[in-house]
Amino acid sequence: MNSSPKLVLYNFSHSSCSWRVRFALNLKGLDYEYKAVNLAKGEQFRTEFEQLNPLRYVPVLVDGDVVVSDSLAILLYLEEKYPQRALLPDDPRRKALNLQVASIVCSSIQPLHMLALVKRIEEKVGPEEGLLWAQSSIEKGFFALEQLVKDFATRFATGEALYMADVFLAPQIATVVMRFNIDMSNFPILSRVYESYKTVPEFRASSPEAQPDAGS
Numbered sequence: 001m002n003s004s005p006k007l008v009l010y011n012f013s014h015s016s017c018s019w020r021v022r023f024a025l026n027l028k029g030l031d032y033e034y035k036a037v038n039l040a041k042g043e044q045f046r047t048e049f050e051q052l053n054p055l056r057y058v059p060v061l062v063d064g065d066v067v068v069s070d071s072l073a074i075l076l077y078l079e080e081k082y083p084q085r086a087l088l089p090d091d092p093r094r095k096a097l098n099l100q101v102a103s104i105v106c107s108s109i110q111p112l113h114m115l116a117l118v119k120r121i122e123e124k125v126g127p128e129e130g131l132l133w134a135q136s137s138i139e140k141g142f143f144a145l146e147q148l149v150k151d152f153a154t155r156f157a158t159g160e161a162l163y164m165a166d167v168f169l170a171p172q173i174a175t176v177v178m179r180f181n182i183d184m185s186n187f188p189i190l191s192r193v194y195e196s197y198k199t200v201p202e203f204r205a206s207s208p209e210a211q212p213d214a215g216s
């Protein structure tokens with residue numbers, strides 16, 4: 001009998017950061033308990049959640065007595081503790097490329113278009129400025145990513161297999177297409193790999209619409 005406690009993921013259906021972790025858990029075949037933190041209702045500010053992550057952001061993974069927040073940290077933790085279905089290649093060059101893509105998405109793109117920031121810009125600078133700021137930040141990042149992966153991308157961002165770069169890119173592209181009306185024709189490589197992601201069952205199963213809190 002497996003005595004390990006079940007993993008618990010505190011997350012929100014429509015959060016792209018949460019989507020990365022759901023996608024990785026699915027790829028690794030890890031069962032987890034879904035705990036919804038409804039960001040639209042401000043549930044990240046509840047005391048119980050703040051005790052798990054004082055930054056009050058989702059996702060947070062709980063694995064027994066280990067609590068990890070921040071999607072990149074969670075992915076690296078999962079990779080070490082649950083090495084099945086590796087999300088980082090052995091080759092140091094491709095491994096670095098995967099880490100670079102993941103880091104760019106989570107530190108140089110997503111934080112620049114998070115809803116709290118966009119709302120603040122709309123309030124302080126002007127109603128149209130939030131969307132324009134988000135779009136220019138996303139496009140700058142996507143142009144850089146296109147350059148970065150151009151010699152490696154085939155079916156997926158860094159080759160024929162799905163790796164960590166894809167785990168970060170797939171929800172990122174899906175989210176900005178839906179939310180920020182990004183014209184993906186400017187990004188032919190990202191568009192091509194995005195078409196591949198849409199056929200991956202583990203990605204589809206991790207999408208916002210497939211989650212128990214999708215309608216909330």
Ligand SMILES: N[C@@H](CCC(=O)N[C@@H](CS)C(=O)NCC(=O)O)C(=O)O
Nearest residue numbers: 015016017057058059070071106116
């Ligand atoms: N670097 C963090 C960022 C986490 C983050 O920005 N989470 C957003 C949702 S994608 C959030 O919880 N926002 C709540 C808020 O802004 O109050 C990660 O990758 O997990």
